[in-house]
Amino acid sequence: MQQEFKQSIDKALHNANLTGALGKFSEAYKVNRAKAYEGIDFEALRTTIAGLKGYAASHLEELSDQFQKNAEAKGAKVFRTNDPAKVREYILKVAQENGVRSVVKSKSMATEEIHLNPYLEKAGIEVGETDLGEWIIQLAGQTPSHMVMPAIHMTKEEVADLFSKEVDERLASDIPRLVKVARNELRPKFLKADMGISGGNMAVAETGSIALVTNEGNARLVTSLPKIHIAVVGIEKLVAKFSDIGPILKALPRSATAQLLTSYVSIISGPTPNSDGSMKDLHIILMDNRRSEMAADPMFKEAMQCIRCASCLNVCPIFRLVGGHVFGKVYTGGIGTILTAWYDELKSSEDIQGLCIQCGACKDVCPGKIDIPGLIMELRRRLVKEQGVPLVQKSIYAVVNNRRLFHGMLRAASVAGKPFSKGTKFIRHLPMFLADLTDGRSLPAIAAKPFRDVFKTIEQPKGLKEKAVFYGGCLIDFAYPEMGVALVKILNRAGIEVLFPEGQTCCGAPARYNGAYETAAGNAADNIEALLAEPADYVISACPTCTVALDHEFIATFESLGRKKLLPQARELAAKTIDFSTLVKKLVDKGRLSLKEGQQLGAITYHDSCHLKRTLKADQAPRQLLAQAGYELTEMFECDTCCGMGGSYSLKLPEISAPILQRKLKNIKDTGAPVVAMDCPGCVMQIRGGMDQDGAAVRVQHTVELIAVQLKD
Amino acid sequence: MFNQFKTRAEGVSAEVHRFSTPAEALDFLVGFVRAEGVADQPGQYGVFADCPFLAAVDRQQLEAVAGMSFAVTREQAAGAKVGISQLDWALADTGTLVQDATAVDKRLVSTLPTIHVALIATSGLRADMPAWLAEIKPESANYIAMITGPSRTADIERVLTIGVHGPERLVIVFIDQLGGAH
Numbered sequence: 001m002q003q004e005f006k007q008s009i010d011k012a013l014h015n016a017n018l019t020g021a022l023g024k025f026s027e028a029y030k031v032n033r034a035k036a037y038e039g040i041d042f043e044a045l046r047t048t049i050a051g052l053k054g055y056a057a058s059h060l061e062e063l064s065d066q067f068q069k070n071a072e073a074k075g076a077k078v079f080r081t082n083d084p085a086k087v088r089e090y091i092l093k094v095a096q097e098n099g100v101r102s103v104v105k106s107k108s109m110a111t112e113e114i115h116l117n118p119y120l121e122k123a124g125i126e127v128g129e130t131d132l133g134e135w136i137i138q139l140a141g142q143t144p145s146h147m148v149m150p151a152i153h154m155t156k157e158e159v160a161d162l163f164s165k166e167v168d169e170r171l172a173s174d175i176p177r178l179v180k181v182a183r184n185e186l187r188p189k190f191l192k193a194d195m196g197i198s199g200g201n202m203a204v205a206e207t208g209s210i211a212l213v214t215n216e217g218n219a220r221l222v223t224s225l226p227k228i229h230i231a232v233v234g235i236e237k238l239v240a241k242f243s244d245i246g247p248i249l250k251a252l253p254r255s256a257t258a259q260l261l262t263s264y265v266s267i268i269s270g271p272t273p274n275s276d277g278s279m280k281d282l283h284i285i286l287m288d289n290r291r292s293e294m295a296a297d298p299m300f301k302e303a304m305q306c307i308r309c310a311s312c313l314n315v316c317p318i319f320r321l322v323g324g325h326v327f328g329k330v331y332t333g334g335i336g337t338i339l340t341a342w343y344d345e346l347k348s349s350e351d352i353q354g355l356c357i358q359c360g361a362c363k364d365v366c367p368g369k370i371d372i373p374g375l376i377m378e379l380r381r382r383l384v385k386e387q388g389v390p391l392v393q394k395s396i397y398a399v400v401n402n403r404r405l406f407h408g409m410l411r412a413a414s415v416a417g418k419p420f421s422k423g424t425k426f427i428r429h430l431p432m433f434l435a436d437l438t439d440g441r442s443l444p445a446i447a448a449k450p451f452r453d454v455f456k457t458i459e460q461p462k463g464l465k466e467k468a469v470f471y472g473g474c475l476i477d478f479a480y481p482e483m484g485v486a487l488v489k490i491l492n493r494a495g496i497e498v499l500f501p502e503g504q505t506c507c508g509a510p511a512r513y514n515g516a517y518e519t520a521a522g523n524a525a526d527n528i529e530a531l532l533a534e535p536a537d538y539v540i541s542a543c544p545t546c547t548v549a550l551d552h553e554f555i556a557t558f559e560s561l562g563r564k565k566l567l568p569q570a571r572e573l574a575a576k577t578i579d580f581s582t583l584v585k586k587l588v589d590k591g592r593l594s595l596k597e598g599q600q601l602g603a604i605t606y607h608d609s610c611h612l613k614r615t616l617k618a619d620q621a622p623r624q625l626l627a628q629a630g631y632e633l634t635e636m637f638e639c640d641t642c643c644g645m646g647g648s649y650s651l652k653l654p655e656i657s658a659p660i661l662q663r664k665l666k667n668i669k670d671t672g673a674p675v676v677a678m679d680c681p682g683c684v685m686q687i688r689g690g691m692d693q694d695g696a697a698v699r700v701q702h703t704v705e706l707i708a709v710q711l712k713d
Numbered sequence: 714m715f716n717q718f719k720t721r722a723e724g725v726s727a728e729v730h731r732f733s734t735p736a737e738a739l740d741f742l743v744g745f746v747r748a749e750g751v752a753d754q755p756g757q758y759g760v761f762a763d764c765p766f767l768a769a770v771d772r773q774q775l776e777a778v779a780g781m782s783f784a785v786t787r788e789q790a791a792g793a794k795v796g797i798s799q800l801d802w803a804l805a806d807t808g809t810l811v812q813d814a815t816a817v818d819k820r821l822v823s824t825l826p827t828i829h830v831a832l833i834a835t836s837g838l839r840a841d842m843p844a845w846l847a848e849i850k851p852e853s854a855n856y857i858a859m860i861t862g863p864s865r866t867a868d869i870e871r872v873l874t875i876g877v878h879g880p881e882r883l884v885i886v887f888i889d890q891l892g893g894a895h
Contacts (some may be wrong), residue, residue, distance in 0.1 A: 028871075034767075137867065149867070149868060150868070151869070152868075152871065154869075155870060159869050174872065179866060182877060183877055187791075207852065209851055216864055216877040216878045216879065217864040219876045221825075221879075224820045224824065243846050246842050246843050251894070260721065261723070262864050263759075263861050263879070264859065264861070265858075265859035266857070266859070269854065272817060272855045273816065275786065275818075275821060
């Protein structure tokens with residue numbers, strides 16, 4: 001990672017104003033968004049939107065033609081180009097031909113994208129942003145940090161300072177007063193402007209209409225007062241039919257600002273009279289700037305379904321810590337990373353794609369149904385393909401894939417690190433450059449005997465009818481073999497014999513999440529061979545990340561690499577794969593496994609692991625199991641927000657991982673429950689380590705450990 | 714539908730009134746502009762965009778108020794405290810008013826003044842956006858305006874603040890016996 005990038009992260013993390021404002025906002029957003037969507041079938045709505053936007057993305061040329069024809073028939077002038085420079089030149093030409101001296105703009109990300117303002121200013125034209133947030137950042141000489149709320153990173157004190165300079169009067173940081181100042185300052189600019197420039201939230205091919213969605217009313221003034229109106233619209237805003245406006249208007253305000261509808265929506269379908277009786281000179285620029293290339297890419301076509309609501313930023317546990325400016329470009333957050341890679345170039349996403357922890361929170365709320373984390377993974381894959389795997393990483397994978405060697409090295413490191421573990425089960429401090437890894441979190445000490453060796457010593461009852469292959473994964477194998485022991489005990493009790501094939505290796509997640517798909521494919525092939533070697537009824541894993549690898553990602557990795565040979569076996573493995581809690585819940589329900597009755601085990605809180613909840617959709621089974629065992633569930637705030645582990649993420653960006661963990665620890669402690677359960681050994685490592693350093697008396701346990709001691713004799 | 718509209722509109726800080734006849738609404742309007750201090754001085758003007766309502770009532774009562782004008786200019790609207798216009802539809806599920814605002818005076822009186830009074834025939838109520846979309850012909854209206862509550866912003870520290878560029882108050886007046894548009 002670039003030094004400069006690391007520094008910008010560091011700066012953002014130490015900006016208390018920023019993290020405070022964003023943190024508060026993200027908490028309120030979640031609640032308000034849910035309220036705004038009350039009574040609405042979100043899945044159905046976003047399927048509709050994905051469908052109509054997807055249709056538009058695959059008919060861009062046709063819809064652009066149709067839009068142009070219909071808008072021109074109504075008297076608008078339509079200019080189409082792929083080139084941002086041509087957009088700027090066109091606007092300047094119109095301005096110069098009409099003697100334009102001043103321009104007012106309403107919010108437009110497309111004009112931010114092409115850096116229009118400095119271009120016009122250089123030509124001697126006064127340009128005024130009129131959206132309050134845009135005006136603030138224009139005065140501050142900054143870029144927007146958020147698509148919908150461009151100045152969300154600034155405090156009222158900073159805004160008061162900016163406005164004070166502008167009006168040459170010392171202003172207090174009273175928000176309603178500051179808003180009044182903006183109204184009074186901008187009103188004369190509106191009235192004198194010769195040209196208005198807007199963006200467009202939708203462009204309807206069927207009618208040649210553009211729709212503008214705003215709250216402040218500035219777009220109404222920008223499109224009504226000046227005699228010239230130029231709308232700059234990215235072609236991803238095209239929709240086929242007028243009725244397509246309905247679903248988008250239903251989702252956009254709800255997802256963007258948790259409103260049922262914004263204060264104003266304007267649908268412009270041709271020139272209108274000016275107040276002096278003349279007709280408006282209406283220009284609509286349909287800008288491509290690599291959008292049609294994106295639409296032609298089988299994977300990234302999906303990103304064209306974006307309606308620019310920025311909800312992916314609002315729910316992102318990383319964005320709320322670092323804000324938008326670390327993204328370095330005009331578009332920020334999850335979707336911004338993807339757009340930057342296309343509108344700018346793939347290389348521009350090299351650093352920022354690493355910010356994504358792959359928790360999947362954004363994918364859940366995206367009204368365009370875009371698999372944002374999936375597309376970011378694809379960026380990683382393409383970056384690695386272009387630039388190769390760094391040597392250090394390559395040697396790490398070589399070790400990780402060799403189980404004996406990997407354990408040996410970890411164990412050696414752990415023993416060498418004995419002074420650091422002080423005879424406990426934790427490594428609390430690491431020396432020097434590794435210190436960040438134990439900043440706020442102790443690492444687990446490496447088990448003397450890996451699970452693969454412990455397993456051989458377990459005596460299983462004879463004559464069990466069913467067989468389950470256990471896929472251990474790194475953490476259970478090397479750090480938490482006791483979880484594996486607990487799992488064997490539970491399954492045996494339900495009449496299932498457990499097999500542990502020695503040939504199993506790393507699930508490939510570390511390689512895949514770093515874009516090293518070739519390595520991940522090798523892992524997949526080795527595991528398929530090992531896990532399918534012996535006939536079994538189930539393949540069970542107690543690590544959701546591993547389960548997802550077996551269940552989804554082996555197939556996906558082969559597919560993205562175009563390797564068809566092992567696909568049938570990958571599918572066979574996927575069909576057998578099941579996560580621990582889901583299987584055990586089924587066994588209990590079928591009466592094959594009984595828990596002790598009448599137990600009163602007290603309060604417990606449950607942490608949802610990202611892959612278990614959002615990919616496997618298995619968040620209820622562990623809760624029900626724990627309740628059946630006799631625990632009383634007390635839900636924590638943000639129970640399904642990532643703990644900050646994210647596999648190697650916590651190693652690469654420990655400065656971001658640590659504050660995410662701190663939030664999680666606080667939310668757990670706030671419930672007052674003495675135990676927190678979860679289904680992922682990675683989360684256990686992160687949260688148990690965090691609690692150890694925190695010193696709070698909260699036990700951090702995998703569900704498997706809690707259930708194993710509640711079996712009926 | 715009216716009750717749902719009222720709840721939603723009030724939820725976004727609009728004020729909602731209902732009268733059965735245009736004459737009663739007129740009485741309300743005369744009282745309203747007087748109470749708001751409409752006068753013949755910049756900043757205190759009243760502007761009224763031409764509409765079917767004006768044809769249905771005795772407008773002399775309003776004309777009698779100094780500073781009220783019916784031929785709306787930019788300057789007058791920019792100096793107005795109160796702008797009045799008639800809207801065409803009301804969407805119950807979001808508390809939204811919809812208007813064919815192709816004529817610029819309709820937009821001037823609803824954007825520039827401090828207060829916008831929106832007149833609407835109760836028969837213009839529709840359940841929701843899809844119901845309205847099914848009826849509208851955008852070919853005949855070059856500028857469709859939707860208004861949901863007064864102008865608002867949350868661009869400074871996410872604090873909701875009313876009245877940034879558009880009106881600070883939106884006063885909605887339903888009139889049951891106002892035919893015409895539909």
